[in-house]
Every structure is written in structure tokens, then in C-alpha cells.
Amino acid sequence: MAFASIYVPNFILQAILCTEPALRGQAVALLDGTPPLSTVVAINDFARQAGIEIGMTESQANQFFSAGKRCRSRACEESLHMALLQMCWSISPRVEDAAADTLILDLAGLHRVFGSHKNIARELMRSVSELGLTVNVAIAANIDVTLYAARGFTGITLIPAGEEAKRLAGLPVSILSPSVEILETLERWGVRTCAELAALPVLQLSERLGQEGVRLHELARGARVRSLVLAESQLRFEEEIDLEDAVEELEPLAFLLGRLLNELCARLQGYALAASAIHLRFTLGDAFEKEPVMVESTSTAKSAPALYERTLRLPVPMRDPKLLLNLLRLRLQTDPPQASIRKIALAAEPARLRTAQNGLFHRSFIDPEKLELTIARLANLVGSSNVGSPEVLDTHRPGALRMNRFASAPVEMKVRRKICRASASSNAEPESKPQKTVFALRNFRPEWLAKIEVRENRPVHIHFRGMRGKIVAASGPWRTSGDWWQEEAWRHDEWDVDVRFDSTAMLKGHNLHWEMQDGLFRIYYDGLRRDWFVCGRYD
Amino acid sequence: MPRNFAQLRSQVERALAGRVAAPFEYRDRSATESVSTGVDEIDLLTGGFPRGALTEIFGPPCSGRTSLLVSSLGLRTAHAESCALIDACDAFDPCRAEAAGVELKQLLWIRCRNFNHALRATDLLLQGGGFGFVCLDLSDVPREMVRKLPLDAWFRFRRAVENTQTILLIIEQESNAKTCASLVLKLEAGLVHWSTTKPKEVLAAYSGEALCRPPFAQLLDGLDVHASVLRSHVNPISRMEFREGRISTIIGGSSGSPETIFRANAMSGCHAGASIESTSRIA
Secondary structure, eight states: OEEEEEEOOOOOHHHHHHOOOGGGGOOEEEEEEEETOEEEEEEOOHHHTTTTTTTOOHHHHHTTTTSOOOEEHHHHHHHHHHHHHHHHHHHHHHHHHHHHHHOOOOOTHHHHOSSHHHHHHHHHHHHEEEEEEEEEEEEEESSSHHHHHHHSSOOEEOOTOOOOOHHHTBBBBGGGOOHHHHHHHHEEETEEEEEEEHTTTTHHHHHHTTTTHHHHHHHHHHHHOOOOOOOOOOOOOEEEEEEEEEEOOOHHHHHHHHHHHHHHHHHHHHEEEEEEEEEEEEEEEEESSSSOOSSSOOOOOOOSSEEEEEEEEEEEEEOHHHHHHHHHHHHHSOOOEEEEEEEEEEEEEEEEOOOOOOSSSSSSOOOOHHHHHHHHHHHHHHGGGEEEEEEEEEEEEOTTTEEOOOOOOOOHHHHHHHHHHHHOOOOOOOOOOOOOBOOEEEEEEEEEEEEEEEEEEEEEEETTEEEEEEEEEEEEEEEEEEOOOTTTOOOEEEEEEEEEOOGGGOOOOOOOOOSSOOEEEEEEEEETTTEEEEEEEEO | OOOOOOHHHHHHHHTTTTSSOOOOOOOOOOOOEEEEOOOOOHHHHHEEEEEEEEEEEEOTTSHHHHHHHHHHHHHHHHOOOOEEEETTOOOOOOOHHHTTTTTTGEEEEEEEEHHHHHHHHHHHHHHOOOOOOEEEEEESSSSHHTTTSOHHHHHHHHHHHTTTEEEEEEEESSSSOGGGGGGEEEEEEEEEEEEEEEHHHHHSSSOOOTTTTTGGEEEEEEEEEEEEEEESSSSSHHHHHSOOOOEEEEEEEEOSSHHHHHHHHHHOOOEEOSSSOOOEEOO
């Protein structure tokens, strides 16, 4: 039995460096606390060389350098910790979440996949480096030994069974995390390393320090045995980022969204999952002011909403960060937030990845990812309500329809077989005629107001859009009504009319247009509005 | 300076080496697949709509262009093909299309409010690819506006569908795509047919004039449509035989409100003629 431990030194600083890789080559100091009382809580080597020390106040740190100061971000730390956990779960299903910066893996059975312990350690280092982290990895037969070895030694440490006490001997006692009182006592005794603690007699140690002393003694010898406390996988795919400076434009926002989506998709990939929906949440700052307005009283607060929440529903689960970014960009272009953005949060609804089985003898269908992007672009161009598949509603109201999301439906198996058989039997395409050829009507949206001259209960002349025509044949009225119990009631008397326009009678002020040509029109008399309308033309 | 043709040919081939594989070899166009338009008479005339090519249908309003489109959509969607309709003037009627057999779930309808949006939407759809049938409906766009569309736009459309399985159909009032269109079909309106619903004895009480006939006594039955092929790069046989010829077809009509459409469909018929002179009822 063997265990591996991963320790991220200077975790809170590395969490910031992961989100801002440009800071890696320069001195960085991390501040925590409420300004102006914030103090330096973490520094990198460059900052240490520059003279910065942990515990300095912000003003003291400013004396050494002005660039590279960042505030501690617990959101980034949580995000990084989750990414580490996901990575560990992708290697071993048994993982202990020992601390924010330390994770322990059970390596039982992994030698069949990765080989020796050294190979496993290298694989762990490689996987962690993809997250942009520098870590220590230790492998030993004892859980606590791996933990302290990873915290005490840099790089990869392999401890063979039986050598635990020997390898831990040189480490300071403080690494065992004793209480402050016990640590002071041990210091007074002159016990500073694990070897010195392990050399003490257990019985006397127990008399003076109690059970805590015995526990520390076992830890120092590498003899304490315990079970792994397994971390439970919470399939929450969320990423968020706090912004020091509010973002107002789409380009920098897209850059940040792209980074978050990369991390989100990497985590989804670790579980062989994809996103079926992306929830976008912005915490908004100051509202935009398009025009300078003289405000007399300061009490007129800006009415910008505090949150901007949108959901991007996807027709099929997707995991391509570039595609998702494009969809989000198009969505934000059509519906931008009305204020600057101070915090970005992205959450993905996980779903199984789409699998499709194509046939040899039928045409390939539209790639759903590409189709979604095309539809998003079209929606950006003409409006989302104007793109989709029409659905005729179950009502007699004329023109009642709804636009649904268009999805290239997979072919039913029966249809596939039919097409395949027909294709195999002949080169010609199997044709099946629709029911009949219907005389199509082209709608005018909105309908045109018309004046109709009625004689003997039938229309004989029509005036609309500056034109006057003679109705040479008419069929009607076809009376419909409905929804009389609602406000949006209708009552139509519809007519099909054959109109011959009189070009000389065209009213002044209207251009000669295509509708000037003779043809068959559909007109109706609205019994509620008491007006005539031209609703379409047969074509 | 090359002395003979062989030298000239080898010099040209050397100059084009790496760019053109065989500059002097005739490359025959691959056989274009054509599919039915949904109307037998139009199929006889044109050989069907070619895939991977631009087809142009033009004619004045009320000449059966939209009816032909709806028939084609019905057939394409029946074959589970994804279809797209770019409606430049938002004039499409889904109720009648559904009654004509169009599977609306297979249809992407883009309702544009101006000409430029329609063109950009067409570009986006063709670049996205994957659709079996794309129709740009410019029927109600003023012809002056369509005329101003530069020729390179038509070339772009043609190039976008080349070597694909997409049928690109343009419907307008006059032909504008010129040589970019592989098939140009002209439609013209003919006689309007009205049928009576009352017995002749009842009608006899009224005078013989159509204007005096009671309106409830007649139904819009159909329309004569004359079709002629102006250009066909796809089906040379039909080009030879029907260049000067025309066919007539009567597209079935219906009357009344949407709920009566379904009843009227049973009454409406499709008259067809295989030649100019003869017409016969097929439905």
C-alpha cells in the first residue's frame, strides 16, 4: 500500500499567479485585510530579494516597489483547489482533501496504469504543471509521512517502507503542526527536529504532554497509522473571478471569459462530461451614462441592477471553449449589461458528451456545434425572436405561431432504412411527393389598412397604399371569430379577391411599387375594429 | 521564343508548375445531382433542382413562385433534410406550408426586415454549411434594389455552395444572377380558376356575368402557371427541348380561414399539362 501527497507551497500566491501568469517574472506581494490596515501575507522570491517581508503593512511594502501588489483572492484559491481535486480524481478515485494546499492520493492499483512509484510521481508533477503550479510530491507507505515529506522536501520524494523515521529525522518539529504551548515546551527542552522528538521516551512524554505528546511522537517516528478520509466529489463546475478594476468593454471581458471557460472545460474533460448550459453571472458596478445629465440632488441613485444573470442553453452538450466563448460573445452583443462588471461567475451544467452514429448511405447532418454558432450569429443579426423553426399553434387565430429553437433532428431509423434501401437499389433519389401543391399565400406583416367599396354585400373596389383597383372576382366571406372571452378577441370576414389595378387612378405621393401589379389578394373585414385589411397575396 | 506549339505548351506548363496540375487537360464537370422540385411538370422541364448550384426562379407577383417553393420545402423536409428559408420581407406563411406537407421542425426560418440583413444571413448560412436546401426569398424586395446587388455577391453565393450538397434557391421578380445561376426558371401567371359550389340551377337565377355571381357561390380553385427555362447548365436535354417551350400547371387553391384551409385542401386540386396545349387533372 502506498500513498502520494501533493503540496502546493505558497498556495495563496500561486492561486493569484495562475490567474495572472504575467506576474511570474516579477516581485509580487499579496495583501490581506481591510485597507489601510492590510498586511503582506505572501511574497515570492523576487519580492523577498527586494526586501519585502511577510507581515509588512501596505505602506511599508510600497517603499520597496510599487508594482506587483495584489489582494488575496479566496475565490481564486477555491477555484484552484477544486482544479487540483479534479486533477487528483482523474488519477485516483481515493483522494483525501487534507488542506487547501495539500491533497493525498491512494496509489493502490495505479502501478498497473503508470508503472513504478517514480513514474506515478512524474505523472502527478506533469498533471499539476498543466495547471501552472509548482508543487512538491512525496510517496510513502504511511499517510502522514507522505504529508510531512511533501511539506518538508522540495520536488519529488520517494520514501521506501521502513525508512520513514530516518527520512523525517531532519525535519523541524513545527512541521507536525503542534499547538503553540507544546511547541514552546519542546523548544525549551531543546527539541527542534523530528529525530530529537522521536528519541524521547514515550511514557515520560505522555506524563508531561499528554496524549498530544504521544501523537506527535508517533508522527515523528512515522509510525502513526490511520485511514484515508476520502473527499466526496461535488460535481460543481463553477469558476469566478473578482476584478480589481471594473470591466466596461466586450473585448477585455471576452478575454476573461475565455480564461474561465478554458478552466471550466478542462475540469469537464477530467470527468468526460460536457456542458449542457452555461450560467453567466456578473456583479455589476457603476451604471453607464450615455449622456451627461445635470443631477440636482444626489439622492437620485443610478438604477443599474446589481446582478446580470443569463443562461446559455445549448442544444447538445459541448466542451469546446472557443465555441462557447463565441456563443457567449454573441449573446452579450445582443444583450449587453448596462453597467460595468466587477465580478464574473460562470457555472456549467454537466451532461454526458454527445455520441452520434452516422450511416454510410445517408447524408451527414449539420454539426450541432457549428449550427448553434450559426444560429447565434443570425440571432445577433436579425434578433433572436426572428430565427428558429415555426410552430403553428393549436388555435384558430389567424397567423398564430411560435418560433422554436431550430435543431437538426436526427433521422428516424425507419426513414434511414428507407432512404438506404432506395439509395442502394437505384442511383436516383427516392422521391415521395407531398400531399398536393397548395396555392401559397404571402403574408403582409403588419396587414395593410384598406378601403373597400361594397356593393350588394360584396367588395367591388379596393384602395390601399395609394392604389385603387377593381375587384373582378371575389370569394367569401369566410367568417371566423374566437377568443371572445379575452381582450385579444378577433372577428374576421375573409375574402379572396382578384384585383385589377388602375394605374391612372394611383394616388399622388406614392411610388410605383411591385404591389401595383394585379393579382389575387386575401382581404378581411375586422368586425371589432370595423376596418378592412389586406393580409396577404397569393403567389 | 517558342518555335512550335509543343514548345509553347511545355513552356506554359513549366510556368504553371506547382500551381496548376494539368493546364491543357479538359476537366469535365462532375455529374450534378438533381432533386425533384415537388411539381412533376417543373421536373419534366428542368430535370429538378441541382445540388451544389444556384437556382434562380423569377416572375411577377402571383406567378406561383412561393407555391413552388413550398412544394420543394415539403419534399425536402419529407426526406429529413435540413432546410433554411431567408425571408427578406417576412412574408412566409407557416400555416399553409404545414398544410402543404412541410415538416416545420426541419425548417430554419429567418425573418428579415430588410434586404441587407437577408444577404448577410445568407452568407452566414452558406458559410456555416450543412443545409440541404437554402432559399433566399427576395420576392417582395423592389427589383431596383436587387438590381444594385453587385455581381460578386452572386459569385460568392455560387462559390459557397459549389462542391456541397446544398441547393441554393433564389426567388425574385427578375433574373439578376446572370451566369452564376446554373438554372434560371421563369414563371408567369395565367388564368385564375374559380369553381362554383352551388348547383347550376341556383346560379342560373343570377346573370351569367362573373361580377353578378354571388360571392359565396365560388371558390378560388387554382392558377395557371407558365414556366420556361431561360438557362440550364445542369440538364442539357431539357435546355435543348424546352428552351422555347412552356408548360402550364394549375396550382391548387384554397379559401377561407386557417381552419378552413384544411378542409379546402381536400377540395383543391392540381391540374397539370405535359405540353403547352394539353392540360389534364392529376389530383
